[in-house]
Amino acid sequence: xxxxxxxxxxxxxxxxxxxxxxxxxxxxxxxxxxxxxxxxxxxxxxxxxxxxxxxxxxxxxxxxxxxxxxxxxxxxxxxxxxxxxxxxxxxxxxxxxxxxxxxxxxxxxxxxxxxxxxxxxxxxxxxxxxxxxxxxxxxxxxxxxxxxxxxxxxxxxxxxxxxxxxxxxxxxxxxxxxxxxxxxxxxxxxxxxxxxxxxxxxxxxxxxxxxxxxxxxxxxxxxxxxxxxxxxxxxxxxxxxxxxxxxxxxxxxxxxxxxxxxxxxx
Numbered sequence: 001x002x003x004x005x006x007x008x009x010x011x012x013x014x015x016x017x018x019x020x021x022x023x024x025x026x027x028x029x030x031x032x033x034x035x036x037x038x039x040x041x042x043x044x045x046x047x048x049x050x051x052x053x054x055x056x057x058x059x060x061x062x063x064x065x066x067x068x069x070x071x072x073x074x075x076x077x078x079x080x081x082x083x084x085x086x087x088x089x090x091x092x093x094x095x096x097x098x099x100x101x102x103x104x105x106x107x108x109x110x111x112x113x114x115x116x117x118x119x120x121x122x123x124x125x126x127x128x129x130x131x132x133x134x135x136x137x138x139x140x141x142x143x144x145x146x147x148x149x150x151x152x153x154x155x156x157x158x159x160x161x162x163x164x165x166x167x168x169x170x171x172x173x174x175x176x177x178x179x180x181x182x183x184x185x186x187x188x189x190x191x192x193x194x195x196x197x198x199x200x201x202x203x204x205x206x207x208x209x210x211x212x213x214x215x216x217x218x219x220x221x222x223x224x225x226x227x228x229x230x231x232x233x234x235x236x237x238x239x240x241x242x243x244x245x246x247x248x249x250x251x252x253x254x255x256x257x258x259x260x261x262x263x264x265x266x
Contacts, residue, residue, distance in 0.1 A: 005111030027092040031145040043083035046099035141222035167221030187239035208236035228259040
C-alpha cells in the first residue's frame with residue numbers, strides 16, 4: 001500500500017475524531033473560508049471523495065461526473081452549492097459518518113491501485129501517487145478552517161510533507177493558472193518538519209529561497225494563511241511573488257486571504 005495512502009487514511013481518521021467533538025451549533029457557524037460551515041466542508045470533501053472513486057473506474061465512467069460539474073459551474077453554481085444540493089437530506093452526524101466511510105474506502109482503493117495508472121480529473125490526468133497526495137492535501141487544508149473556527153489546538157506530524165511536496169510541484173502552475181509567465185526557476189526551499197527533520201527542494205540559493213517552518217509553508221500554499229501572518233523567510237523577487245499568490249489546489253486562480261484574516265485570533 002502506498003505510504004501516502006496510509007497518510008491519507010490517518011488524516012481522515014484524525015479529522016473524523018476531531019469533528020465528533022464539535023458542538024451541534026458549531027456545524028452551522030461560518031468559517032473564515034468563503035463563509036463555509038463545517039457541514040459545507042465535510043460535504044465538499046465527501047462529494048469529491050465519491051467522485052474520486054469514480055475516477056478509479058476510468059475515463060468512460062468519469063466523463064459524466066466531469067461534465068455534470070462543468071455544466072453546473074457554467075450555470076453559476078459554486079462548489080458549496082453543488083455539495084449542499086447533493087447532500088441536503090443529511091444532518092451533520094449522518095454526513096460525517098458517510099464521509100468517513102467513503103474517505104477510508106477511497107484511501108484503501110488508491111493504496112491498492114497500480115501506481116502507474118493515470119486517473120482522469122477536472123484538470124490534467126494524474127498518476128495514483130499524486131492523485132492521492134492531492135486528496136490528502138485537500139483534507140488537511142480544509143480541516144484547518146474548522147480548527148480555526150473553534151479555536152482548537154491542532155497537532156501536526158511529518159505527514160504534512162505531502163502538502164509541502166504538492167506545494168513545491170505547483171510552483172510553475174501557480175503562475176500559469178493566472179495566465180502569467182513563470183518568472184524563473186523554482187526558488188530553493190528549506191523547511192523544518194514537525195519532527196525537526198530538514199526538508200529541502202532545489203539547489204541552495206541565497207538569492208532566491210523560502211526558509212522556515214514546514215507548517216507555515218503548507219498553510220501558505222493551501223491559502224490557509226497569508227504569508228505575512230507566518231514566520232517564513234522569503235528572499236528574492238521570484239520567491240516573494242510566488243509566496244504572495246501560491247496555490248497548490250486545482251481550479252481557477254484564487255487570491256490568498258488578506259493579512260490577519262485567517263487563524264484562531266481572526
